[in-house]
Amino acid sequence: MVLAPLNVNSDFSALELNLRKIESIPLSNSPTRIHRLLRIQSRIPFWVGASATVYTLGFYAFSVYLSHTKPLDPSTDPQSDTSEKDVSGCYNEIANKFDSEVGGVETTTLLWLLRRRLVSQVDGHVLEVSAGTGRNHKYYNVKACKSITFVDQSAPMLEIAIQKWKDLWPQPPPDTAIAFKRQATLDIKEKPKNGYDYIIQSMGVCSTPVAAETIAHLGTLLNQKTGRILLLEHGRGRYNWINNFLDRSAARHAERFGCYHNKDIREIIEESGLVIERIDRPYWWNMGTVWVVEARPKGWNKFKQWTMN
Numbered sequence: 001m002v003l004a005p006l007n008v009n010s011d012f013s014a015l016e017l018n019l020r021k022i023e024s025i026p027l028s029n030s031p032t033r034i035h036r037l038l039r040i041q042s043r044i045p046f047w048v049g050a051s052a053t054v055y056t057l058g059f060y061a062f063s064v065y066l067s068h069t070k071p072l073d074p075s076t077d078p079q080s081d082t083s084e085k086d087v088s089g090c091y092n093e094i095a096n097k098f099d100s101e102v103g104g105v106e107t108t109t110l111l112w113l114l115r116r117r118l119v120s121q122v123d124g125h126v127l128e129v130s131a132g133t134g135r136n137h138k139y140y141n142v143k144a145c146k147s148i149t150f151v152d153q154s155a156p157m158l159e160i161a162i163q164k165w166k167d168l169w170p171q172p173p174p175d176t177a178i179a180f181k182r183q184a185t186l187d188i189k190e191k192p193k194n195g196y197d198y199i200i201q202s203m204g205v206c207s208t209p210v211a212a213e214t215i216a217h218l219g220t221l222l223n224q225k226t227g228r229i230l231l232l233e234h235g236r237g238r239y240n241w242i243n244n245f246l247d248r249s250a251a252r253h254a255e256r257f258g259c260y261h262n263k264d265i266r267e268i269i270e271e272s273g274l275v276i277e278r279i280d281r282p283y284w285w286n287m288g289t290v291w292v293v294e295a296r297p298k299g300w301n302k303f304k305q306w307t308m309n
């Protein structure tokens with residue numbers, strides 16, 4: 001995909017990262033850390049979950065209602081065509097209202113907590129793709145990171161992300177190289193010498209028709225011995241009734257919001273060829289529609305690291 005250059009570097013030149021100079025550092029975290037993310041849900045009182053369920057259902061119903069009230073040209077009515085389209089261009093149109101539209105539901109469903117637990121554990125050289133408006137920014141332990149590179153193909157989304165970063169860090173963090181790049185994920189070729197230690201993606205699988213190919217490509221950018229990809233995604237749920245609901249509304253929802261909300265996330269990761277280290281669908285009130293995944297390239301396993309030869 002060829003994209004017109006975004007005037008990011010001139011606005012943000014002090015933070016531009018020269019990836020060629022990057023050396024990779026070993027992972028220092030224990031793989032069990034992600035488990036804490038999942039354990040926390042058992043301590044959350046019933047009424048919080050119940051309110052969140054009502055809110056989530058209300059949100060879905062409202063989204064579907066909005067989708068159905070939009071007048072559609074019958075010749076292009078997506079309802080009559082169930083194949084997935086590339087609707088990611090719609091983020092250019094909705095960038096300004098994106099945060100206000102998702103903010104409320106993320107607060108009440110505790111999605112922000114999942115973002116925090118996932119993102120705060122990364123260190124070394126980090127790549128965040130489909131970074132959007134930078135909703136994960138505030139959760140980075142920036143001092144633990146040698147570099148953080150944010151990539152998104154939508155200029156309006158990325159502009160908001162850049163402004164948020166500047167607000168968080170009026171002075172660029174001294175020991176962490178930060179870069180923002182307007183790019184389609186499949187076009188990313190540069191990587192640190194030994195690859196990225198972590199790649200983060202939140203809510204990205206839903207908005208690309210080539211999700212498995214994209215995840216596979218991300219696998220090639222990882223450190224092949226220790227790198228991990230961490231995903232926070234939404235997709236199919238645990239129950240037929242919610243999946244029927246998602247299927248029925250998917251095409252119109254995608255046309256309006258740029259995302260297909262009925263994908264089987266496990267199937268997509270398996271198709272990518274990466275090894276799934278952990279996969280979970282936390283918080284019962286999300287009915288299994290929220291997925292947390294940790295995956296790695298095929299070429300290594302934890303035993304191999306200790307092989308002496």
Ligand SMILES: C[S@@+](CC[C@H](N)C(=O)[O-])C[C@H]1O[C@@H](n2cnc3c(N)ncnc32)[C@H](O)[C@@H]1O
Pocket residue numbers: 088091129130131132133134135151152153154157183184185186201202203204207208259
């Ligand atoms: C649902 S938003 C999620 C944004 C952010 N990660 C979050 O959690 O709020 C999806 C984002 O993915 C971006 N995107 C979709 N397809 C992409 C692609 N092929 N390459 C890069 N970015 C893409 C869109 O521009 C949009 O900003």
